[in-house]
Amino acid sequence: MSKPKDEQKIESIRTACIRIVLQTGFNGLRMADVAKEAGIATGTLYIYYHDKQSLVIDVFQRTKQEISEALFRFTPAGNDFTSVFRGWWFNYFHFAISNPEKILFAEQFLYSGLIPSAVVEETDRLFLPLDAFLVNAREAGLILRLDTEIIKAQLTAPVHTLLKVKEKNPELLDHQSVEGIFQMAWQSIQPQK
Amino acid sequence: MSKPKDEQKIESIRTACIRIVLQTGFNGLRMADVAKEAGIATGTLYIYYHDKQSLVIDVFQRTKQEISEALFRFTPAGNDFTSVFRGWWFNYFHFAISNPEKILFAEQFLYSGLIPSAVVEETDRLFLPLDAFLVNAREAGLILRLDTEIIKAQLTAPVHTLLKVKEKNPELLDHQSVEGIFQMAWQSIQPQK
Amino acid sequence: MSKPKDEQKIESIRTACIRIVLQTGFNGLRMADVAKEAGIATGTLYIYYHDKQSLVIDVFQRTKQEISEALFRFTPAGNDFTSVFRGWWFNYFHFAISNPEKILFAEQFLYSGLIPSAVVEETDRLFLPLDAFLVNAREAGLILRLDTEIIKAQLTAPVHTLLKVKEKNPELLDHQSVEGIFQMAWQSIQPQK
Amino acid sequence: MSKPKDEQKIESIRTACIRIVLQTGFNGLRMADVAKEAGIATGTLYIYYHDKQSLVIDVFQRTKQEISEALFRFTPAGNDFTSVFRGWWFNYFHFAISNPEKILFAEQFLYSGLIPSAVVEETDRLFLPLDAFLVNAREAGLILRLDTEIIKAQLTAPVHTLLKVKEKNPELLDHQSVEGIFQMAWQSIQPQK
DNA sequence: TATGAATGAGAATTCATTCAT
DNA sequence: CATGAATGAATTCTCATTCAT
Structure with missing residues (x-):
């Protein structure tokens, strides 16, 4: 039995995304930074979101x-x-x-x-x-x-x-x-x- | 009293810049596209603007x-x-x-x-x-x-x-x-x- | 006289490997896909094969x-x-x-x-x-x-x-x-x- | 008047592509290596070919x-x-x-x-x-x-x-x-x- | 052993900027 | 000044491999 995909992790990704946009402007939104801010590896981001656009859309909707x-x-x-x-x-x-x-x-x-x-x-x-x-x-x-x-x-x-x-x-x-x-x-x- | 040639060109660059942002969102603002839309070569853009930020700032101010x-x-x-x-x-x-x-x-x-x-x-x-x-x-x-x-x-x-x-x-x-x-x-x- | 459980599993891995190459070309041979096709977890694959090359070599030899x-x-x-x-x-x-x-x-x-x-x-x-x-x-x-x-x-x-x-x-x-x-x-x- | 897109350059890309596949197997075909072997920058490759697949297809057809x-x-x-x-x-x-x-x-x-x-x-x-x-x-x-x-x-x-x-x-x-x-x-x- | 989420090195691709013509 | 091909650093994205459970 392995770790389940973590809703809490998704939430920390969303928060990181918003925080970075607020700090650096939308021009400064980098996937690597989102990952770091969320405390995960870059690759992990892509387990939860297929690409950058999906991430932005999800955060927008939420x-x-x-x-x-x-x-x-x-x-x-x-x-x-x-x-x-x-x-x-x-x-x-x-x-x-x-x-x-x-x-x-x-x-x-x-x-x-x-x-x-x-x-x-x-x-x-x-x-x-x-x-x-x-x-x-x-x-x-x-x-x-x-x-x-x-x-x-x-x-x-x-x-x-x-x-x-x-x-x-x-x-x-x-x-x-x-x-x-x-x-x-x-x-x-x-x-x- | 018509604008000097260069001022006309700068104006067309500004217009192109605004038009592209309107069409594609700020995420789609590429220097190469601005140049094409303004009817000039990419390199020419850099004669009039030192870099992308200068361009955006100028358009903003104007x-x-x-x-x-x-x-x-x-x-x-x-x-x-x-x-x-x-x-x-x-x-x-x-x-x-x-x-x-x-x-x-x-x-x-x-x-x-x-x-x-x-x-x-x-x-x-x-x-x-x-x-x-x-x-x-x-x-x-x-x-x-x-x-x-x-x-x-x-x-x-x-x-x-x-x-x-x-x-x-x-x-x-x-x-x-x-x-x-x-x-x-x-x-x-x-x-x- | 049936094969021991492990040998059956290895066989299903080999079959999966071959099938995926046939379907997607060698470019599409991903360890995760082999595992899924073989009905096991990715990690399990690495119990039977040390790395991708070992797998391919084994299937080749077999x-x-x-x-x-x-x-x-x-x-x-x-x-x-x-x-x-x-x-x-x-x-x-x-x-x-x-x-x-x-x-x-x-x-x-x-x-x-x-x-x-x-x-x-x-x-x-x-x-x-x-x-x-x-x-x-x-x-x-x-x-x-x-x-x-x-x-x-x-x-x-x-x-x-x-x-x-x-x-x-x-x-x-x-x-x-x-x-x-x-x-x-x-x-x-x-x-x- | 600027440099025209170079047919000779395309040919050197094709040659590089074939040579690398021959040396390293198709698994070793990396865009960066093709560029280096062709004596150009990675980005230049993408002026001539939209992506890796286009390159391979063109070389195949040629x-x-x-x-x-x-x-x-x-x-x-x-x-x-x-x-x-x-x-x-x-x-x-x-x-x-x-x-x-x-x-x-x-x-x-x-x-x-x-x-x-x-x-x-x-x-x-x-x-x-x-x-x-x-x-x-x-x-x-x-x-x-x-x-x-x-x-x-x-x-x-x-x-x-x-x-x-x-x-x-x-x-x-x-x-x-x-x-x-x-x-x-x-x-x-x-x-x- | 078995799992599959997590990792991160590495590969593909982009694009602001430069430069030879 | 003008050009647009060339550059390569920066970025997105992939996937073999690891590891906590």
């Missing part, structure tokens, strides 16, 4: 999965729009602040040329509950009458950009600022009276 | 320059906040829609590991008039009391993301939607009563 | 042994040259047709760089009875006065080549053809009147 | 081409079967003796798994004149009534095998022996009276 789970993890008891919106927004924001490397990894590799569009479409489906939520709100006249994609862009993009800004200026996001950022998200989609 | 020029190009006659805000926002939006590849190039290569932070800081200075404008508005109580970086992120990020969305769904941004997107930007930064 | 045994297995009662020649030729031919992979394996790996010449010389000795037989016939004026090696090449080479041809055109070797092929072998070595 | 040209190069004046047969056979034999590495390369790589069967079929067509020649002779009752493939195997295979034998025993093929070998080829295909 990360999207995590993001989506984080977004929906906690839904407030009251099912009114305001509560759920606030709950989900903070879910997302806190995940982003706590795991900036994951958010940035997913954003960056979207345009690496390594992620086939089929994979992108597949991972997009993870966020369908959010689409449904926004469509309902729109029909109910609770938010502006705009395409869901536009609304989603409006709500998520500033968060991603702030992660980048935060690197330069880490004290930027104090408690008061975060409330302000939420306030902007909330105000932005209000319907006109 | 692009940022263009974006900044576009943003400030047209300033409405009336100097009131609302008019200028609206004017600049549409300047920016129209440039982005007309030159998505430039916006995306600048965004993506920010994290390539090829752009030194000194260069990033330098190009950021191109947008100082915007910072001043926002600081003034904030002091005058016209917008939310938040750090300028946060406000800028709020205003620009959704536009960038919409460019990506537009690739998949080109009809998305009709006239009415654009007004809606502006509306969101405007609403988002309003101070609380 | 195969040569089998070929030689097949050649001499049945010797006609009458000891006249014609009968023995015919008998041995058909022994050889039938073995070749029934076990093309073994003949081809032995031929191909002769030039792999994996079989030391000492091994080749050793296996050549398995065919000494044939040499003696041909020398006798030559001295008796029953066949052409040529070096034994030349005669052997003349007699065996066409058979090997026909195995390759047969792959493309399996119906080629009907009963009548086989008689014709024997006829050619026989005619070719007749002394001149 | 070699088959050469063999076929050698076979038909000199056709005796008298068009009678005997003269042409003798002429072509010696054409072939002399080429084989002078270029054993080419004959052996072509034979060995046939079963490397690197030559697609389409390529094999294509190169086989180079020998169609020989097929036609043999079919004519057969219809005219000049040779045994056997499939052309069988006759060709009978005629060529012993020559190939003798090349291998000659390596061990270089003096084997003196003038008299060669006449004897031809004699065997000739006798072998004679029709029965």
Whole structure:
């Protein structure tokens, strides 16, 4: 009886991959470095992933999965729009602040040329509950009458950009600022009276 | 008044560089391909750029320059906040829609590991008039009391993301939607009563 | 009287080795594949063979042994040259047709760089009875006065080549053809009147 | 104006490839060694050949081409079967003796798994004149009534095998022996009276 | 013995950069 | 200046062999 393929090892590979991209930029992602960072031999990497692209795709998918789970993890008891919106927004924001490397990894590799569009479409489906939520709100006249994609862009993009800004200026996001950022998200989609 | 021959050639190199990144992702940016796309020999590229990084940095800087020029190009006659805000926002939006590849190039290569932070800081200075404008508005109580970086992120990020969305769904941004997107930007930064 | 367990396992390794070479060419002979085809683990292979070369050499020797045994297995009662020649030729031919992979394996790996010449010389000795037989016939004026090696090449080479041809055109070797092929072998070595 | 891709360089690559296979067996064919032997850098090899397989295929095809040209190069004046047969056979034999590495390369790589069967079929067509020649002779009752493939195997295979034998025993093929070998080829295909 | 995941030396391939023309 | 073939260091990937279980 021999050692089984190790899920924990895969996880350390994923972590190593993300960490290296964060440190060196996507241009610096070398299989040998990933292996070293994960504490395994180069060849071992190829037991778990057929090639570099498979690795990147898997990390991309997993990360999207995590993001989506984080977004929906906690839904407030009251099912009114305001509560759920606030709950989900903070879910997302806190995940982003706590795991900036994951958010940035997913954003960056979207345009690496390594992620086939089929994979992108597949991972997009993870966020369908959010689409449904926004469509309902729109029909109910609770938010502006705009395409869901536009609304989603409006709500998520500033968060991603702030992660980048935060690197330069880490004290930027104090408690008061975060409330302000939420306030902007909330105000932005209000319907006109 | 036409550009000198060399400047034309450099321009075609820049264009080729951007086009290739747009088509193949940053992973597919090969010096040989840039040369071919620009209609010159590989060696010729090295007459104009010392190495790959110089090329990318130059294109990055130039692009940022263009974006900044576009943003400030047209300033409405009336100097009131609302008019200028609206004017600049549409300047920016129209440039982005007309030159998505430039916006995306600048965004993506920010994290390539090829752009030194000194260069990033330098190009950021191109947008100082915007910072001043926002600081003034904030002091005058016209917008939310938040750090300028946060406000800028709020205003620009959704536009960038919409460019990506537009690739998949080109009809998305009709006239009415654009007004809606502006509306969101405007609403988002309003101070609380 | 069945083989001991280990010998059975070794035999399945040999078979696997030959089968893989036949299917994928010598370029495709991987230790891991041999193990899988033999139904054992990669590591187990190394209990029976010290390294890849040992395996190939063993299979080579065994195969040569089998070929030689097949050649001499049945010797006609009458000891006249014609009968023995015919008998041995058909022994050889039938073995070749029934076990093309073994003949081809032995031929191909002769030039792999994996079989030391000492091994080749050793296996050549398995065919000494044939040499003696041909020398006798030559001295008796029953066949052409040529070096034994030349005669052997003349007699065996066409058979090997026909195995390759047969792959493309399996119906080629009907009963009548086989008689014709024997006829050619026989005619070719007749002394001149 | 720059250096043009060099046909002479390609030829030196082909020669290097064949020489290395002859010296080290097909198992020892390394791209780096081919480059070194050809007097160029490894990368240069990839300007001329996309990958290792392309190289092997090209050398295979070229070699088959050469063999076929050698076979038909000199056709005796008298068009009678005997003269042409003798002429072509010696054409072939002399080429084989002078270029054993080419004959052996072509034979060995046939079963490397690197030559697609389409390529094999294509190169086989180079020998169609020989097929036609043999079919004519057969219809005219000049040779045994056997499939052309069988006759060709009978005629060529012993020559190939003798090349291998000659390596061990270089003096084997003196003038008299060669006449004897031809004699065997000739006798072998004679029709029965 | 048996297992098959792990290893890492080594082979194939890429591509930024150079240089002879 | 312009060319594009040539270079070779750097990188990806393979696979014979080892070893912990």
